[in-house]
Amino acid sequence: MFTALLQNQIQKSLTGLPVSVTWRGERIAGNADARVTIHARDAKVLGILAKPTLGGLARAYVENWVDLQGSAQDILSLGQAYCGVDASQDAETRKDWRWWRHTRADDRRNINYHYDVSNDFYGLWLDSRRVYSCAYFAQGDESLDQAQEKKLDHICRKLMLRPGERLLDIGCGWGGLVLHAVERYGVKAVGITLSNDQHAYVQNLIQERGLQDRLEVRLMDYRDLPSNETFDKIASVGMFEHVGRKNLRLYFDKIYHLLNTGGLVMNHGITSVAVKSSGLGSDIAEFVDNYVFPGGELTHISNVLAELSQSGLEPLDAENLRPHYGKTLWQWVQRLEARQEQALEMIGERKYRIWRIYMAGSAFAFDHNWLALFQIVAGKPDSQGHLDYPYNRSHIYR
Incomplete structure (x- = not known):
């Protein structure tokens, strides 16, 4: 009233x-x-x-x-x-009372909720490769397609990919990274996803490009990868936010055992800025959990590095791409708004509003240092602690 x-x-x-x-x-x-x-x-x-x-x-x-x-x-x-709120500082007392949610069935259901909306819907506003993660604007004036291609190269160079190596992509999305790595860097790759739509989409691309002997995509939880299967390099891009804070050690333990000695892993994901935060305040975390990413959880970069190190991996390089994600998200919002009528026909008014306000809100959060986006490169040393890694970063910026 x-x-x-x-x-x-x-x-x-x-x-x-x-x-x-x-x-x-x-x-x-x-x-x-x-x-x-x-x-x-x-x-x-x-x-x-x-x-x-x-x-x-x-x-x-x-x-x-x-x-x-x-x-x-x-x-x-x-x-x-x-x-009148700084949402990055308002969530430090939120409790991890939903730690039990990350069963295999729950995670599959949560992934299907967000990613199986419609392949064509995502195609409206993502780049031509459908890369659904932070782009890399090396100069700042690149188009979205150019910035996403540069991001894929940025990852491949950080991993120092070489022809013939085996690459695992945990949470491969619509296949942008594995396809790029196979076709441009000559690796053999396995991508895994829990999304039925993404799995079918990548399968079709593999067939169309004749890559059956070099690229495989599996509908699989990372926890179910065979323990006797190993890889030279591992990438995880925009996936570990779905793992759950209580499962981070299990996640990095799994990566450690899948990685060959001397191998590298690149973990790319959103982190909180407030050290003790478990999500954004002002009821944002609750909104995201209820409407956008059920089961998604954030933690501070210090916790990520601690869990990674305790698993036996050695952190080698960390880069915060926060400004790049704000720029990426605003471009997604603009592209979605420009295709509003098509989006409404595909997914309806309610879902359109969810994606519009979520992406705009996320762009604002990155712009205002409420959220960060870290790429961490780590390696698996041998029994003597040796790891062959360059003395400088010229292999990345060339």
């Missing part, structure tokens, strides 16, 4: 901000020249508007309780000011 008290609370929260709110066609806060207008459509949202959180506003948008008028950048920037 809309009351004068609620209206006063909303007006107070918006003081000084170029934001207006309408209810039943009438403006109840702000002014006509606002950069963002919140059109309240359902009484459920009134309490959220009076005591806003970023996750609460995102939920209201997805559930169609509000319409948001304005650019995605303005919506996120003014939404953060409206809520």
Whole structure:
């Protein structure tokens, strides 16, 4: 029920901000020249508007309780000011009470929820290779396709791939990395995924390109890889966020046993910025868990390095690509918005809103140092502690 008290609370929260709110066609806060207008459509949202959180506003948008008028950048920037929160620092006391969720069945269901929406939907706004992870803008003015190709080369060079080596890609997506590594670097590769759609898509590409003797894709959980199968190099790109904090040691132990002595692994994934954080605050982590990535969990880079080291792997190189992911995500948002009508036909209004607000919110989080994106290269030393690795990074930047 809309009351004068609620209206006063909303007006107070918006003081000084170029934001207006309408209810039943009438403006109840702000002014006509606002950069963002919140059109309240359902009484459920009134309490959220009076005591806003970023996750609460995102939920209201997805559930169609509000319409948001304005650019995605303005919506996120003014939404953060409206809520008055630094989401990277607000989550340090969140408990790991859902540690039990990462069974094989749960993880498969969670992956299917996010990635099996529609191959064609992802094709609308990803690059031509459908690489669904942070691009690498070496100069800053590259197109999305160019930046994603440079990211693939960046990874392959960090792994020092050589012809004939065996490469494992854990969470291979639509096959961008394994196809690039096989065709450009001459390796033999195995990619694994839990997504039925991705598996079928990559299988078709392997057949079309005649790579059956050099590339294999499996519908498989990383925990089920045979213990007697080993690889010279291993990549994991945008996957370990699904592992779960309690399973990080198991994850790196598995990689250690799959990796040949002297081999390298490159782990590329999102980490929190707050050291003790288990997810973004202002109800963002809850929104992402409920609507976007069920079971996804973040941790600080220091915890990743600790678990990796305890598994026997030696950290060799760490690079934070945070600015690159913000730029990547804004390009995804712009491409999705430009193809809104096609997206709505494919997946409907609700899912379109989920992906739009999630990607815009993630771009904002990377831009404002709430999230980081680390690529970590590690190796498996021999029994004497020796690992053949260059003295400088010229093999990467050439």
